[in-house]
Amino acid sequence: MAIHYTISKFMVKTALRLGFYSRYEVLGLENVPKDGGVIFAANHQNALIDAFNVVTSSGRDPWYATRADVFEKPIAKKLLHSYRMVPIFRPRDGWKNMANNNETFDFLTSKLLAGESIGIFPEGQPSYNFSLLPFKKGAARLAFKAQSEKPDFPIYIVPVGLQYGELEKFRSDLLIQFGKPINVQDYLPLYVEKAGKANRELTLEIRKRIEPLMINISDQENYDAINFARKENGLLLKYGKGTNLKQEFDAGKDLVAEYEQAESKESLVSKAVVSLSELPGKWKSLQGKVHKESGRGNVLFFLLQWFLFPLNLLGILSLPMALWIYNRTIKNTADKQFITTSLFGHGFLLFPIYYGILAIIFSLLFWKWWVYFIAIIILPIAGVSLFNFIREIRIRTNSKVY
Numbered sequence: 001m002a003i004h005y006t007i008s009k010f011m012v013k014t015a016l017r018l019g020f021y022s023r024y025e026v027l028g029l030e031n032v033p034k035d036g037g038v039i040f041a042a043n044h045q046n047a048l049i050d051a052f053n054v055v056t057s058s059g060r061d062p063w064y065a066t067r068a069d070v071f072e073k074p075i076a077k078k079l080l081h082s083y084r085m086v087p088i089f090r091p092r093d094g095w096k097n098m099a100n101n102n103e104t105f106d107f108l109t110s111k112l113l114a115g116e117s118i119g120i121f122p123e124g125q126p127s128y129n130f131s132l133l134p135f136k137k138g139a140a141r142l143a144f145k146a147q148s149e150k151p152d153f154p155i156y157i158v159p160v161g162l163q164y165g166e167l168e169k170f171r172s173d174l175l176i177q178f179g180k181p182i183n184v185q186d187y188l189p190l191y192v193e194k195a196g197k198a199n200r201e202l203t204l205e206i207r208k209r210i211e212p213l214m215i216n217i218s219d220q221e222n223y224d225a226i227n228f229a230r231k232e233n234g235l236l237l238k239y240g241k242g243t244n245l246k247q248e249f250d251a252g253k254d255l256v257a258e259y260e261q262a263e264s265k266e267s268l269v270s271k272a273v274v275s276l277s278e279l280p281g282k283w284k285s286l287q288g289k290v291h292k293e294s295g296r297g298n299v300l301f302f303l304l305q306w307f308l309f310p311l312n313l314l315g316i317l318s319l320p321m322a323l324w325i326y327n328r329t330i331k332n333t334a335d336k337q338f339i340t341t342s343l344f345g346h347g348f349l350l351f352p353i354y355y356g357i358l359a360i361i362f363s364l365l366f367w368k369w370w371v372y373f374i375a376i377i378i379l380p381i382a383g384v385s386l387f388n389f390i391r392e393i394r395i396r397t398n399s400k401v402y
Helices: 003-020 048-057 074-082 101-113 138-149 184-193 195-213 223-241 245-261 276-294 296-307 309-332 336-366 369-396
Strands: 021-027 037-042 063-067 085-088 117-120 155-164 172-178
Touching (some): 003 021, 003 369, 021 245, 037 048, 037 101, 037 138, 037 195, 048 117, 048 172, 048 336, 063 101, 074 085, 085 101, 101 117, 101 138, 117 138, 138 184, 138 195, 155 184, 172 245, 223 245, 309 336, 309 369
Parallel strands (some): 037 117, 037 155, 063 085, 063 117
Antiparallel strands (some): 155 172
């Protein structure tokens, strides 16, 4: 593995887990096979950052097929390939170019047969909500292509569920779950007999395995109300009972299932499913519940903030860069599916430079070289601490955070 890839992966993993997300949990890594070719099939809600999260949490180094237009320049092509990305052509790139995908599929097949791993999003495009889009058959076709070339070599498809607390919020939550692997060898006899049927059945099985690992709101007509209820329920569990991400996920799955299976969908007041026009008033009611049920936790929280006051005060220095990145991202990102990826990318590249400049200023002010190293460590921690403080204050008072 190239040294620049290993270093970059470590840096991205650290930034995601310690900086970008507030709570980050990975479950089911024991389901990832140690040997054989592996296809990671994940739900796709959040553009490129979905791939970052699979790569940095899977324990493997999967290859990804990426839109071909970013490979046009030779330097970009070489760099992206070194980061384990290969081009995939879409109809919008021209039907003549679609034939070039055969070369990509042959390359990915060779990697699977060499015992490496590949990441695929069966939906084919980001949904940017907590729902599954129809699945494409690409994952099944690639798996069968590799398995049919080498029937005795194990090829697995590992379902992956990415469940974000919010899709475009800095310091949101992320739960990543790896499900039981699908052994493609089990489907090979059917593929030999009826390839089309095998592709359909394996694709359906992939969807069946992914769905329990993420919250899938299929009722699009009432999507906003159901999603609000899910978030409210999560807040009440987090602040009222101190639950973890898996417990909140399970409760959210039960809530969505109860609503979608209900005979009458006009209202489920007990589960806080309300129309959009009622949300502002409902939010104040929720804040009262959170404040009341957190009780003793509020006292401990504010005592802790008095202790962290100097650190939070230093964190104010992070605000100019944070606001500039946020405003620039919102203004220049036409497709909202890429907002989170753009926020992370700008922050990942610019904040180290910004903190480096601030650390130099501090070292010059005090005329001590070691001040630079202390500042370069403390400044990011202070920035995250201040943001957490602001977010918690907004949740524990009557301020809207969603």
